[in-house]
Amino acid sequence: MSLPLLVLLSGITGVFLVMIFLQLMVTLSSKLAIFLENKAQSKTDQ
Amino acid sequence: MEFLTNMWSTMGIGSLYWGNVVMWLIAFLFIYLAIKKEYEPLLLLPIAFGILLVNLPSEIMTPGEGLLWRFYHYGEEWAVIPPLIFLGIGAMTDFGPVIANPKTLLLGAGAQGGVYIAFLGALALGFSVSQAAVVGIIGGADGPTTIFLASKLAPEMMGVCAVAAYSYMALVPVIQPPVMKLLTTEEERKIRMKSLRKVSKLEKIFFPIITAIIVILIVPDAASLMGMFCLGNLLRESGVADRLSNAAQNELMNIVTIFLGVSVGATMSAEVFLTPKVIFVFILGIVAFACATACGVLLAKFMNLFLKEKINPLIGAAGVSAVPMAARVAHKVGSEADKKNYLLMHAMGPNVAGVIGTAVAAGMFLSVLK
Numbered sequence A: 001m002s003l004p005l006l007v008l009l010s011g012i013t014g015v016f017l018v019m020i021f022l023q024l025m026v027t028l029s030s031k032l033a034i035f036l037e038n039k040a041q042s043k044t045d046q
Numbered sequence B: 001m002e003f004l005t006n007m008w009s010t011m012g013i014g015s016l017y018w019g020n021v022v023m024w025l026i027a028f029l030f031i032y033l034a035i036k037k038e039y040e041p042l043l044l045l046p047i048a049f050g051i052l053l054v055n056l057p058s059e060i061m062t063p064g065e066g067l068l069w070r071f072y073h074y075g076e077e078w079a080v081i082p083p084l085i086f087l088g089i090g091a092m093t094d095f096g097p098v099i100a101n102p103k104t105l106l107l108g109a110g111a112q113g114g115v116y117i118a119f120l121g122a123l124a125l126g127f128s129v130s131q132a133a134v135v136g137i138i139g140g141a142d143g144p145t146t147i148f149l150a151s152k153l154a155p156e157m158m159g160v161c162a163v164a165a166y167s168y169m170a171l172v173p174v175i176q177p178p179v180m181k182l183l184t185t186e187e188e189r190k191i192r193m194k195s196l197r198k199v200s201k202l203e204k205i206f207f208p209i210i211t212a213i214i215v216i217l218i219v220p221d222a223a224s225l226m227g228m229f230c231l232g233n234l235l236r237e238s239g240v241a242d243r244l245s246n247a248a249q250n251e252l253m254n255i256v257t258i259f260l261g262v263s264v265g266a267t268m269s270a271e272v273f274l275t276p277k278v279i280f281v282f283i284l285g286i287v288a289f290a291c292a293t294a295c296g297v298l299l300a301k302f303m304n305l306f307l308k309e310k311i312n313p314l315i316g317a318a319g320v321s322a323v324p325m326a327a328r329v330a331h332k333v334g335s336e337a338d339k340k341n342y343l344l345m346h347a348m349g350p351n352v353a354g355v356i357g358t359a360v361a362a363g364m365f366l367s368v369l370k
Helices: A003-045 B002-010 B018-035 B041-054 B067-077 B081-092 B096-100 B104-110 B113-124 B129-140 B143-153 B155-170 B172-183 B201-218 B220-238 B242-265 B276-304 B313-319 B325-337 B344-369
Strands: none
Touching: A003 B096, A003 B104, A003 B113, A003 B129, A003 B201, A003 B344, B018 B041, B041 B067, B041 B155, B041 B242, B067 B081, B067 B143, B067 B242, B081 B143, B081 B220, B081 B242, B096 B104, B096 B201, B096 B344, B104 B276, B104 B313, B104 B344, B113 B129, B113 B276, B129 B143, B129 B155, B129 B276, B129 B344, B143 B155, B143 B220, B143 B242, B143 B344, B155 B172, B155 B242, B155 B276, B172 B276, B172 B313, B172 B325, B201 B220, B201 B344, B220 B242, B220 B344, B276 B313, B313 B325, B313 B344, B325 B344
16 A cells, blocks of 8 residues: 555545544543532432 | 944844844734634733734744743743643633533544644645644644644744644634535425433542543643643532642633743744744634534534434534534524524533544644654
8 A cells, every 4th residue: 555545545534543542532531520410419418 | 333333233233134024023913813803812911912022133032041931931832831731621611511412522623624624735735734733723723732732743833833823723613604504405404303311520530540541541742731621620519629629620721821822932933933834834824613513513414324313513613622612603503594493502511522533633733743
């Protein structure tokens, strides 16, 4: 594979890969954060 | 007579040539644009003065001796200043809109399409692969990232590419709207999006930590930019380091901006700048920018094929990382179609995602080409 083609394909793949993983992890971390905050809230309420 | 000859030989006037005078005119134009038109004045003014200084006869850019050479060498060639700017940008950025609507991260990736189109264009015009990568990254509309990549891959392109990137960032309100209108229908521009949910403090604290881990694991070459960016954001969101966050946003940012601007300007001597390739860089820069806008809009339209709750395709254009200008433009174009359509916060999602996307694109170029 020629160098320019390698740069092109790896670049596009890399950018989308990062963003897809990031999207997934941000969604999961939001769920975790909301769970932890609700748990802390319910402890405070008790 | 001998006295006059000696005096003449100590002056710099004799070593001037027409190219220096042309560069003075360019510096005066930039000073005018910065002061009168307020086009990115914080950067354009130091850049313009750097151009003026380096095109006056002096040793100010002499390697190992000149003051501006030291700023350039230790700040940019060592790639110290761009990550420090990213620290400040991180401290200024609110990632709430991205966290509330993580789909917008994909739009930040989509807009990087312009980077790769310009990369191919630069190759076609005879640039080397490394130079083409630096020209392409202008399409990300991110000055510090452009400088960072140029310092690593093609230092000779740094000045012109930085000026092109900052010039086009200032011209976002001129370049983007025609492309956005061309690619969307009136009905699409009228799409209203649901208000974003409130994002908690803990979510905002998790975000920079997770982003740093994911990005650096996948693209280690983006570590210095993204590491500093995420640190700046963590300082902001932690709520316990306000002094550091404020310093990163204000004093540090202002200081490094002066060094960055003046030393980037100082790379633009007449011998380097007045070449036909510079014209190609400016043409490719605007192509990159327009294509990045188009790619963002088209990706948003593509995503709408699969989404229940449609997104307004205009926010895809904000995937270029000119923050917050590109988001404001998306909002303005949307409100022209429907006065009550408030897109600004929705567009901030892809806008800040674009900062990450451009840094990742630069990291990918580095990982293959360094």
